[in-house]
Amino acid sequence: MGKKIAVLGAGSWGSVLASLLDENGSDVKLWSYNPGQVKEFNERHTNSKYIKNFTFSESIVATNDLAEAVDNVDYILFVVPTQATRSVAEQVAAILNKRNQQVNIIHASKGIEEKTYLRLSQVLSQEINPQNRKSISVLSGPSQAEDVVTKDITLVTVASDNQRAAKEIQDLFMNHYFRVYTSDDVIGVEIGAALKNIIALGAGALYGLGYKDNAKAALMTRGLAEISRLGTSFGANPLTFTGLSGVGDVIVTATSTNSRNWRAGNELGKGKSLKEVIENMGMVIEGIATTRAAYELSKKRGVEMPITSAIYHVLYDGADIKETINALMTREGRSEIE
Template sequence: MSKKVAVLGAGSWGSVLASLLDENGSDVKLWSYNASQVKEFNEKHTNSKYIKNFTFSNSITAYNDLAEAIDGVDYILFVVPTQVTRSVAKQVAEILAKRHQVVNIIHASKGIEEKTYLRLSQVLSQEIDPQNRKSISVISGPSQAEDVITKDITLVTVASNNQKAAKEIQGLFMNHYFRIYTSDDIIGVEIGAALKNIIALGAGALYGLGYKDNAKAALMTRGLAEISRLGTSFGANPLTFIGLSGVGDIIVTATSRNSRNWRAGNELGEGKSLEEVVKNMGMVIEGIATTRAAYELSKQRGVEMPITTAIYHVLYDGADIKETINQLMTREGRSEIE
């Protein structure tokens, strides 16, 4: 018997995951707040703003009404931008409570909530009553939507405190080109997923400034060390950061032109202002808000994160990028394992 899944968020990643689940035999409903996007999807089976030159299955129905989208489903997959996750979760919680509906909650977004600096599983657990949810899980890893839609080989991780749910989700998503591993380290998977966007911004900026592969490798390696330091301070398993949602996600996000965070960093490196970059992108650049969150968390927890700090000063204090790089390079020498 096929499982019923509501995918909330019809951006590139949400619509591609909806297509994957449909292909695997699930009964999929796709929700978007944008009525014109829903109309296009249902009439033309396309999502032209986010996924070019692709026709979706006509067995996926898009909804503008959230109550309709989640009616009778077994799983709700959140793929909305980080900063609206709480508001959407509040609406979902009200609907579930009114219907006495119980579901498995999954999210595949990558970020940290502004001001609270909470991971998204924490936000979801705060908003959705335990009586209406069997589990909360997170899917993350090196997975550009543009590659998954062409059935490029992709490996990701599903993390949950409920390993029965994790294995069920593994079964929902796995096929011959999309492989998913289970983990119980939600903290590590979510922190790796969010903070790699900071490193992608930096990698794009280096490219825009004309730096080469050596500089990119240095940034990615030392950036991973920072992510691991912050993650383990919250109790994450350090091995998570050398896995798919750590080094794997950094590799793809910090090297691919499909990454909007990389593209944003590249434009900054080329001399555009942050305001210009945000306007030109037309989509949420998660790494910008995540940089502030990671910077503040590093101060609160006494964790040294020089790369994150440098990118924060460029984004929020208008620091000169070249001078900032020079300051990083001329810091006092130290052991690599510090």
């Protein structure tokens, strides 16, 4: 029997990663707060709201009991929405502390916590006591769950301050269709993972408005420049943003119709209100909260992020999208490397 792993969060990405780990020989328990989802998973071995036309292995056990999920595990993989990470981590911390249990922590969510502006590894390190965690790592990269479940070739990165842990996690996840690289740039990987959702919203909006490939390429390229500026202001390695968790993740999230952030932007571009988009999606759109966090963070740090600022004003101030695009295009000319 392989390593025992608790996967917390049974959305599309969490359930697909649970399936991947099970396929690789790990003993996997999948936690969801939703009893109905747990019942469907255990009885029918499906997750129909998130992953269509796929049957999961019967060896994956789902539960809505967090204490049961993390009992005697080697790894805990957080794949809950960004804004729920702290509350779930707080509950996990209490369980681990009571049992005097020590585990390796991984997260595969992509966002920045609102108000605190913290990356998720920082949130996890605040909530889970050092004596209860061996390491904290982040798994990220261009990886649509709908493609991974069909065994499409996928490359991602695991970043950690503990390279021994990163190597162990690399071995846990890697197989013939899912290749994992290691990195020690946790800051860069997490910033890239979070902010690419903002660019995906913008790319979807451009498509909804009828703009074509030139506009999409412009947005993605200049958006990546903004991500790099903010990331390097925190000490990230600029080369990280040319890698899988930078340009790779921007490409897949800003071009794939499987991306809920792209789909949300597309609906906004077609004239729907933000309220309508959120209600119709039925799933968390990480880029919406991340846009606010990144915008406020850029102001605090004095980092120029015109695309992020424009998307923020459309989402939160009701700015007209076409007028906003025109304002971006008529900004004063400057060097590309600025």
